[in-house]
Amino acid sequence: MGTKYYPVIDVIATGKNILRLRKAQGYSVADLQEFLGFEAPQAIYKWQSGKSLPSTDNLFALSVFFRGVN
Numbered sequence: 001m002g003t004k005y006y007p008v009i010d011v012i013a014t015g016k017n018i019l020r021l022r023k024a025q026g027y028s029v030a031d032l033q034e035f036l037g038f039e040a041p042q043a044i045y046k047w048q049s050g051k052s053l054p055s056t057d058n059l060f061a062l063s064v065f066f067r068g069v070n
Contacts, residue, residue: 012050019048021066035065 022032033041036058046052054062 009053011053014053015048015050018044018054018062022048025066025068027065032065036061 022029029041029044032044036044038044043052043054043058047054053059
């Protein structure tokens with residue numbers, strides 16, 4: 001049986017995309033923090049720096065935020 005390869009989310013590229021989208025749409029980290037209901041912005045900074053990934057729920061929320069649907 002051959003080796004199976006599974007898709008992997010690139011943590012660094014995902015963080016860069018979050019940062020790029022946020023800046024391109026003119027939002028601050030505080031704007032994103034408020035939308036997500038976070039008490040502190042540390043998670044967002046970790047995502048943007050590629051140190052961690054958003055949860056599935058937060059990825060969905062980010063997709064809504066960056067599409068501009070409220």
